[in-house]
Amino acid sequence: MKQITGSFCRTKIALTCILISAACSAIAQQKQGLPVIQQVKFKADTTSITRFGAKGDGLFLNTQSINKAIEAVSQKGGGVVLIPSGLWLTGPIELKSNVNLHLKRDAILQFTDDFTQYKLVQGNWEGQPAWRNQSPISGVNLQNIAITGAGIIDGNGGAWRMVKKDKLTETQWKTLVASGGVVRADGKMWYPSEKTVKGSNTKNAGVIEPGKTAADYEDIKDFLRPNLVVLTGCKKVLLEGVTFQNSPAWNLHPLLCEDLTLRNLQVKNPWFAQNGDGVDVESCKNVLIEGSTFDVGDDGICIKSGRDEAGRKRGVPTENVIIRNNVVYHAHGGFVIGSEMSGGAKNIWVYNCSFIGTDIGLRFKTTRGRGGVVENIYVNNINMIDIPGEAILFDMYYAAVDPVPLAGEKREAIKTVTVPVTEATPQFRNFYIKDVVANGAEKAIFFRGLPEMNIKDIHLENVTVQSKKGVEIIEASNIFLKNVKVITNDTNPVVRVQNGTNININGLQYKNGAELLFDITGEKTKGVKITGTDVSKAQKTSAFATGVNQSVLEISK
Template sequence: MDFQISAVFKRSITIELLNDTICYAPSEYSILINGEEKLKTDLNVVTVDGLKPDTEYTITLLTENGKTEKIFNTEYESVLLDVKAFGASGDGETDDTAFIQAAINSCPDDGTVYLSKGVYLSRPLFLKSRMTFWVDDEAVLLGDTDRKHYPLLPGLTPTTDEKDEYNLSSWEGNPETSFASLITAVNAEELEIVGKGIIDGNGDKGDWWTDPKIKRIAWRPNTVFLNHCRHVRMQSLTVRNSPCWTIHPYYTDDIALYNLNIWNPSDSPNTDGFDPESCDGVLILGTRISVGDDCVAIKSGKYYMSDKHHKPADHFIIRNSFLERGHGSVTVGSEAAAGVKNVEVSRCIFKETDRGLRIKTRRGRGPNAVYDNIVFRDIIMDHVHMPFTFNMFYFCDPDGHSEYVQDQGARPVDDKTPLIGSVTAENIVAKGADQCMLVAYGLPERFIERIVFKNIKVSFLPKEARKPGQTIMMDDFPEMTGKSIYARNVKHLVVENVEISDCDDSGPELIDVLDYDSLNIAYNS
């Protein structure tokens, strides 16, 4: 069994097994560092910490069939700054913000700011370039609950020459003033946020989740907000109890998550796990996300941002990760007016989410709102109510229920009409489906271009265990249960080697699907 070194940090390393299994190895194996066993596991992606900076190591993967070794060097570290040396108490009651921020501001290039065992109550902290922020095991960074203690990040500020505008914040795809997040970075590069500790947004305390759609002073903060950053890596941390979206990279390129654990209560409002917005180069590896809304939601802003600050979401890889509970496992849109392309999700487990692959858009997103080359392969879905939903009538925003958005008759194609291009799903097993395997509803004036399903096996819950539900969020669309495929306004639908068990259908329901010559579905009772 072989492996690859996915990421090397100052004091840790993440590896990924090179196999064709999903999330788990075929059998347990050991990881040794310089001949000393560090852990036993059966996970495909693991992190080993407790290393020294700027040191050569030999890492060995040991199985019952033999061993594989590789040599690596940890990163250089210029200095380690313990926040307690700057006055932080870590007692969970004292406001440690100023002391931690003093350590951050004092940190030189390639330095590390270190939080040792303790609970550090803090207001928003601002990280900077070429530093590591290390929250060690048994350390908790705990967010202040009083919104009056949070700085504001203005959505738009005119530049001095009045020729441009400076964008510091975002709320649901628009440049709206929001509170700074517990961890905030603006225009930072070569930033690392690591450790086996906890970053707790404390959203379950205070009033963050009360009337969540009402703006009070400013819009709710994220727990981690990365604005116009480059080369950001996060590893091993638990990030939980977010006031709103948990980790929100915004116009940030080259960001990677390794073995993170992102958790929010299932009833917490708008607490998406990871919402990259207008980002290029995103990797999620070995990460577990269990939240109150979408686990991963890929976005690129609403119409204004696409028009004035156009940047599509591009080059996404999600692999060997666990996406649980929440509304969608991986969602594209709906605030994606600048488009989303080149997304590959593979070797993941989706568990007990409402939807598996969830694509959503609507009239008004504009001509750049093109979703294309989205590929899902080698996925296990466990009790996902609706494995696949493609919705071009999503009823979000104040005008979401308007006739313009919800009219199911054809309207003229104009500069506000979005497009769903090519979407492929292959080698997927879904057990315990409930409402419908696939709902794909394109606009009558702009059909979904191409949907390809290959090697899919779906089994439904027994009839007595199912509950009719709203499969896609649009007006005047019936609830469903036990239904296989509903496709409407689709140019090309390719279905090869698809097996559906224990549904109520004997065939798909296709309305205005122009080409479906390769329809190959086996229905089993």
């Protein structure tokens, strides 16, 4: 009894620290003019899942015990549901209002690989309403909820996900194939089951269609992988201290939530995990993500707001977001907006973050058909090393492929056409990025807008990148680069501008002896102004494509 009491006291002390930390954070944010995120508060009442018959032996299925504990605590006004030391096997868990699910440091909550435990439910996948397997942890229209502690939540994702052969070593591939499952005819993809194979070959698999029920999707059920944690329409949410790992798809997916705090988390997925995002904040308001580490198989920290017509119809942007003091290791992008951003995104602050080995550092992606406006994005104090792709990327031709091609993979060049502007035309505007350092990247900075809707009003200041290639600006307007230093291996050219208008470059620094400083192409290019830049260090200052008037480039001290 003394041991249990001591454990509960330590839990109370941990909760007190959470409240103090939240209060200090709110005061600091008010002083900086940043949005203030309302915090959770729980009764000092702790209930262990063992009181409801739970067993931490890795064999007993604890689904009913854990859910009964959560329900009981919520019914009596809330408090802490404790996951003590042990390996706790379980099926889907449903959170309830005013409950803090708290994991001890030596607790592992692992979700079963028995797919029959996960019923098909109407949810959301990549910004569209869809049938999915029930998420391991979920909550709908809740208030004042949390998952805290220092334990591990494991989604058993290996049982669900397909794997590309090219992403494994020969030994890993042979071991995977020997475990069972199905190998595609060309030998390049492994699937856990025949249902997964059929789902992968089904167009718009899982998308909700009128008149169809869950039974109509049973033959592709295994393909409809769940996200590890899905919280929908919840207010005052805290995720703190826990390790979330090995999700079948996205790890953390808050949707239509308000006052959301993610603090000091470890979020992990294998690097080869398709759709293995770290966190996807979708159509949420008032969000704080801080002090966390991500090492995943897709985008690390990602902002979304719905896809295409469904996202525009919802019409709820992600707004008032603070992202600070985080580290992202392997991921398709360190900090990402899109590509499902049809409801818009605005008023987002990202600072004091490090990206290590992410395919792209700062990644802003969309495509025709999305619609939506992304604006008022403030990024500063970002450090990166070993970026295989672009350090900073704006791309309005996102094609739903890995950002860095695999060995031998061939991709067709983008065919540029102009189409009418409609509500389905996306927009990127008003970005302010400063104090960025990247050591090692394929390309320093890349802008690619649409001919009918340029990327607009982007400000980059105090940016230093060591990369193979320099800066490329395509279909962009009102671009301001101040004190940008690009040390590149390929200096032919350092900066390429294609159909750019009002491009202002002040204080550009580059490798001494560069072959070509500025390459100007595109008949719509005009107003390229260079100031405060020593052009004499380049072998050749500028080159112009046929049909481009040399007067579009103006160089002055």
